[in-house]
Amino acid sequence: MTFPQLIFWVTAAVILASALQVVTTRNIVHAALWLIVTFFGVAVLFVLLDAGFLAAVQVVVYIGAIAILIIFAVMLTRRVMQDTGSQTNRHLIAPAVLIGGVLFVALLFVFSRTRWPLSSAAVPPDSLQILGLELTSPDFYMTALVTVGVLLAAAMVGSIAIARDEEKD
Amino acid sequence: MTDIPLDWYLWLSAALFCIGVYGVLARKNAVAILMGVELMLNAVIVNLVAFWRYLTPTGSAGMVWALVVLAVAAAEAAVGLALIISIYRRRQSVVAEEVNMMKF
Numbered sequence: 001m002t003f004p005q006l007i008f009w010v011t012a013a014v015i016l017a018s019a020l021q022v023v024t025t026r027n028i029v030h031a032a033l034w035l036i037v038t039f040f041g042v043a044v045l046f047v048l049l050d051a052g053f054l055a056a057v058q059v060v061v062y063i064g065a066i067a068i069l070i071i072f073a074v075m076l077t078r079r080v081m082q083d084t085g086s087q088t089n090r091h092l093i094a095p096a097v098l099i100g101g102v103l104f105v106a107l108l109f110v111f112s113r114t115r116w117p118l119s120s121a122a123v124p125p126d127s128l129q130i131l132g133l134e135l136t137s138p139d140f141y142m143t144a145l146v147t148v149g150v151l152l153a154a155a156m157v158g159s160i161a162i163a164r165d166e167e168k169d
Numbered sequence: 170m171t172d173i174p175l176d177w178y179l180w181l182s183a184a185l186f187c188i189g190v191y192g193v194l195a196r197k198n199a200v201a202i203l204m205g206v207e208l209m210l211n212a213v214i215v216n217l218v219a220f221w222r223y224l225t226p227t228g229s230a231g232m233v234w235a236l237v238v239l240a241v242a243a244a245e246a247a248v249g250l251a252l253i254i255s256i257y258r259r260r261q262s263v264v265a266e267e268v269n270m271m272k273f
Contacts, residue, residue, distance in 0.1 A: 002172045004172050004173055005172050008173050012181045015185060016181070016185065019188045019189070022192060022205075022208060023188055023189075023191055023192030023195070023196065023201075023205060023208075028198055031201060035204050035207065035208075038185075038208065038211065039211065042214070045178070045181075045215055045218075049178075050222060050226075051232065051235075053232075054214075054218060054232065054235055057236065057239060058239070061239055062207075062211070062239075065243060066207060066242065066243060066246045069247065070203065070207075070250065072250075073200050073203075073250040073253055073254060074200055076254055076257070077253065077254065077257045087196060087198055087201060088195045088196055089195055089197055092195045095194065096190070096191045097195075099190060099194060100187040100188065101187070103186070103187050103190060104183055104184060104187040107186075107187075108180065108183060111183070116175060116220075116223065116224060118175065118223055119223065119226060121227050123222070123226045123227075130229055131229040134229050134233070135229075144233055144237055148236075148237055151244050152243070152244055154244075155244035155247050156247065158251070159248050159250070160251075162248070162252055162255050163251035163254050165258065
């Protein structure tokens with residue numbers, strides 16, 4: 001087993017173990033912290049995939065923004081969901097395991113049957129520069145960039161409007 | 170990188186996605202359901218980046234797509250958590266099953 005393979009297996013074990021903790025642990029604050037571990041493992045995977053920029057974005061956006069947002073939401077809604085008692089719907093565990101398992105087996109079946117048109121090319125050293133130029137070029141992905149900008153602005157306005165305390169205004 | 174087959178990434182992201190599906194279906198707390206959704210979106214991004222690296226590493230379409238999914242995940246988390254806080258303020262509850270009426 002080579003060194004990258006070893007890193008992959010260790011990262012995969014960390015990701016799956018922490019993801020299982022996220023969906024099973026009783027304490028919702030602990031679930032949020034395990035979620036950060038999962039995000040960090042995915043960032044390591046991006047480094048293994050030669051996507052260092054995406055790894056940095058993953059750490060900044062997921063760990064820095066989304067995980068903190070989730071922890072704030074947990075804190076703001078803490079009183080009603082005390083750590084005692086079950087956090088899962090007992091009658092839904094069996095169907096959920098069944099649906100997840102069937103989906104997993106189906107995905108593995110599809111993957112094992114598919115021949116991917118693999119490319120042996122290496123990532124160009126200036127791929128990040130190309131990405132930046134293509135993101136802002138009307139001939140390439142400027143539409144996607146502008147659409148995402150509009151979406152984020154709409155989401156910001158929408159969440160302020162939704163979370164506003166109307167009785168106090 | 171060439172030591173690791175593409176299939177390993179696909180297996181891992183499939184497992185991560187299915188754990189997220191389990192979390193979304195079985196959890197009571199609405200915040201925990203959102204965490205399951207985030208797990209699923211992360212699995213999707215792993216898939217996109219793996220396909221970009223192994224199929225079209227010289228282009229940047231895969232990276233752009235992954236960044237778009239990331240931004241959509243951020244927007245979804247912001248709006249979802251705002252909804253949960255709004256519901257909590259009116260109902261004093263974040264249990265998804267108890268929010269079953271169409272109008273407050």
